Amino acid sequence: xxxxxxxxxxxxxxxxxxxxxxxxxxxxxxxxxxxxxxxxxxxxxxxxxxxxxxxxxxxxxxxxxxxxxxxxxxxxxxxxxxxxxxxxxxxxxxxxxxxxxxxxxxxxxxxxxxxxxxxxxxxxxxxxxxxxxxxxxxxxxxxxxxxxxxxxxxxxxxxxxxxxxxxxxxxxxxxxxxxxxxxxxxxxxxxxxxxxxxxxxxxxxxxxxxxxxxxxxxxxxxxxxxxxxxxxxxxxxxxxxxxxxxxxxxxxxxxxxxxxxxxxxxxxxxxxxxxxxxxxxxxxxxxxxxxxxxxxxxxxxxxxxxxxxxxxxxxxxxxxxxxxxxxxxxxxxxxxxxxxxxxxxx
Amino acid sequence: xxxxxxxxxxxxxxxxxxxxxxxxxxxxxxxxxxxxxxxxxxxxxxxxxxxxxxxxxxxxxxxxxxxxxxxxxxxxxxxxxxxxxxxxxxxxxxxxxxxxxxxxxxxxxxxxxxxxxxxxxxxxxxxxxxxxxxxxxxxxxxxxxxxxxxxxxxxxxxxxxxxxxxxxxxxxxxxxxxxxxxxxxxxxxxxxxxxxxxxxxxxxxxxxxxxxxxxxxxxxxxxxxxxxxxxxxxxxxxxxxxxxxxxxxxxxxxxxxxxxxxxxxxxxxxxxxxxxxxxxxxxxxxxxxxxxxxxxxxxxxxxxxxxxxxxxxxxxxxxxxxxxxxxxxxxxxxxxxxxxxxxxxx
DNA sequence: CTGTTAGCGCCTTCAA
DNA sequence: TTGAAGGCGCTAACAG
Numbered sequence: 143x144x145x146x147x148x149x150x151x152x153x154x155x156x157x158x159x160x161x162x163x164x165x166x167x168x169x170x171x172x173x174x175x176x177x178x179x180x181x182x183x184x185x186x187x188x189x190x191x192x193x194x195x196x197x198x199x200x201x202x203x204x205x206x207x208x209x210x211x212x213x214x215x216x217x218x219x220x221x222x223x224x225x226x227x228x229x230x231x232x233x234x235x236x237x238x239x240x241x242x243x244x245x246x247x248x249x250x251x252x253x254x255x256x257x258x259x260x261x262x263x264x265x266x267x268x269x270x271x272x273x274x275x276x277x278x279x280x281x282x283x284x285x286x287x288x289x290x291x292x293x294x295x296x297x298x299x300x301x302x303x304x305x306x307x308x309x310x311x312x313x314x315x316x317x318x319x320x321x322x323x324x325x326x327x328x329x330x331x332x333x334x335x336x337x338x339x340x341x342x343x344x345x346x347x348x349x350x351x352x353x354x355x356x357x358x359x360x361x362x363x364x365x366x367x368x369x370x371x372x373x374x375x376x377x378x379x380x381x382x383x384x385x386x387x388x389x390x391x392x393x394x395x396x397x398x399x400x401x402x403x404x405x406x407x408x409x410x411x412x413x414x415x416x417x418x419x420x421x422x423x424x425x426x427x428x429x430x431x432x433x434x435x436x437x438x439x440x441x442x443x444x445x446x447x448x449x450x451x452x453x454x455x456x457x458x459x460x461x462x463x464x465x466x467x468x469x470x471x472x473x474x475x476x477x478x479x480x481x482x483x484x485x486x487x488x
Numbered sequence: 489x490x491x492x493x494x495x496x497x498x499x500x501x502x503x504x505x506x507x508x509x510x511x512x513x514x515x516x517x518x519x520x521x522x523x524x525x526x527x528x529x530x531x532x533x534x535x536x537x538x539x540x541x542x543x544x545x546x547x548x549x550x551x552x553x554x555x556x557x558x559x560x561x562x563x564x565x566x567x568x569x570x571x572x573x574x575x576x577x578x579x580x581x582x583x584x585x586x587x588x589x590x591x592x593x594x595x596x597x598x599x600x601x602x603x604x605x606x607x608x609x610x611x612x613x614x615x616x617x618x619x620x621x622x623x624x625x626x627x628x629x630x631x632x633x634x635x636x637x638x639x640x641x642x643x644x645x646x647x648x649x650x651x652x653x654x655x656x657x658x659x660x661x662x663x664x665x666x667x668x669x670x671x672x673x674x675x676x677x678x679x680x681x682x683x684x685x686x687x688x689x690x691x692x693x694x695x696x697x698x699x700x701x702x703x704x705x706x707x708x709x710x711x712x713x714x715x716x717x718x719x720x721x722x723x724x725x726x727x728x729x730x731x732x733x734x735x736x737x738x739x740x741x742x743x744x745x746x747x748x749x750x751x752x753x754x755x756x757x758x759x760x761x762x763x764x765x766x767x768x769x770x771x772x773x774x775x776x777x778x779x780x781x782x783x784x785x786x787x788x789x790x791x792x793x794x795x796x797x798x799x800x801x802x803x804x805x806x807x808x809x810x811x812x813x814x815x816x817x818x819x820x821x822x823x824x825x826x827x828x829x830x831x832x833x834x
Numbered sequence: 835c836t837g838t839t840a841g842c843g844c845c846t847t848c849a850a
Numbered sequence: 851t852t853g854a855a856g857g858c859g860c861t862a863a864c865a866g
Contacts, residue, residue, distance in 0.1 A: 232593070
């Protein structure tokens with residue numbers, strides 16, 4: 143309640159009460175050894191009595207270095223991002239940094255503003271999952287603080303990033319469908335402007351080539367941005383006489399949409415996709431999911447960033463690229479194979 | 489890269505380049521009308537050339553008021569909290585505040601430290617979803633800044649909160665099971681130390697009383713903290729000869745655990761619970777879910793807080809209590825009623 | 835229209 | 851072991 147703007151006791155107030163100078167208070171609070179036990183105690187008592195809290199804003203102004211790192215993601219409601227954020231926080235906390243989180247709420251055009259805002263607030267570094275393909279604002283940001291990218295590679299920037307084995311995972315999951323005899327696999331993908339979009343399509347394609355199967359271009363739908371668009375695309379494909387015998391989805395939201403389409407159509411065909419999700423194992427659907435540790439992406443990104451922060455005075459390290467492994471998980475009933483065609487849902 | 493601690497150009501640098509004083513730069517950046525167009529342009533040019541960004545830390549030190557509000561939640565990975573966070577951000581941004589997010593990662597004992605840290609960083613107010621039942625640290629916090637509680641009522645504090653219709657929702661969902669003839673409904677609940685725990689149990693109980701059904705105490709399990717503990721509790725109950733014919737779960741994680749237990753047991757009985765979740769409609773289970781808008785909790789909490797911030801100099805408003813409505817959603821096949829007993833899963 | 839002075843709360847440096 | 855001076859970057863309040 144004391145808190146009208148600028149209220150609150152200062153070190154000076156504490157000092158007055160403890161009958162020492164503000165300087166001594168500062169020393170006590172910093173655990174500086176050169177203070178007598180007696181004054182120490184008086185100071186702590188005064189701190190307690192006043193409910194004094196050190197003003198970190200003033201402190202960082204003086205010291206230079208706010209102890210904060212910024213994290214920019216597009217959509218916290220997507221578990222991928224929230225887990226990533228948790229990973230970042232875990233490592234940041236360990237190294238004494240605070241994380242300031244910004245969320246662009248799916249609006250790509252807001253990202254530059256968020257990045258600028260974080261820099262204005264003196265974050266010492268940034269971890270960004272770029273929402274779009276333009277990274278000019280990140281180049282600008284790098285003039286001020288180190289920037290590490292997560293889940294997307296730099297485009298025209300020279301900096302670190304943490305990536306998922308997008309190509310490998312997509313290839314493996316697709317291969318598993320092909321191995322079951324499927325030759326008409328639909329591809330439901332996010333916009334190709336995104337790295338993950340093209341990379342996962344490449345994996346999909348490579349698996350086909352390796353299996354000697356020609357992908358049917360009419361079964362490839364890109365540019366899906368959420369569960370709703372994915373559901374519609376899936377529904378259209380399923381409705382075709384020469385529809386797919388299996389689906390490949392490039393992320394969790396697209397899988398959700400496709401699953402909903404299958405459900406509404408009252409049929410099921412095997413589905414492979416990126417990102418495991420909660421309850422995937424109880425759906426009773428034949429799922430092949432490419433799973434990876436989103437927390438770990440965040441942890442690694444934080445480590446790369448903090449490492450860069452540690453080396454600020456020296457030669458900045460060359461851009462590094464860290465990869466987080468994927469593994470394929472099978473859920474639900476064994477696939478009936480392509481011959482069986484769409485099964486009615488039990 | 490320029491960013492060793494304390495680096496970066498200052499207003500003074502900009503001024504020198506534009507041949508004006510730092511004060512004039514300040515005025516230009518603040519859109520102060522009393523500056524000639526010519527100098528304006530020179531200043532902007534200099535800003536551009538230097539890549540200057542105003543130091544918000546110094547600014548807020550001077551102005552008093554950081555423009556930040558703090559949000560403390562236990563687990564961002566839970567969609568309930570991430571949606572709440574989105575709601576807070578939405579309103580905060582609208583009013584020109586930045587949100588600093590802290591996550592206690594399920595460790596109740598970390599919460600006081602997070603709150604203190606946010607205060608040290610000069611947040612102007614706090615929104616907290618208290619993890620435990622002790623709120624002493626929040627009383628301390630209120631000495632410094634206004635605090636608004638979300639999803640839990642204050643205990644021994646005099647401040648605003650935003651609540652869900654816990655009692656009402658639980659009663660309604662339970663009543664719907666009772667109306668189908670179930671008399672042996674298991675209650676799977678979180679720790680009774682939590683408000684939501686007791687409140688939802690009250691609703692469960694009230695529905696029974698109204699239906700003239702005596703709840704079986706041996707079917708009531710409280711203190712479940714995550715999906716795993718819930719799964720185990722559900723499994724034990726389902727294993728009993730005189731087990732329940734329906735389940736009531738007090739939150740999404742407990743529902744997930746229970747659903748997994750049902751799945752592993754290869755049976756299904758109707759399940760009612762708090763929190764709708766993704767794909768709930770596709771599970772093919774008879775679900776009765778109490779749904780509400782978690783974003784809205786965040787939005788309302790932010791509004792209450794900002795309103796308090798606006799009134800800092802005047803008389804602080806009396807503690808307000810806002811309620812977010814619930815509604816009951818039915819998914820999956822119609823309930824077979826209690827007579828049918830556990831059905832084998834399709 | 836523009837500049838000077840002073841100080842937000844803290845800490846580094848130097849002196850006692 | 852403690853204190854005084856000065857300044858981090860910025861901006862109100864007062865000149866001019």
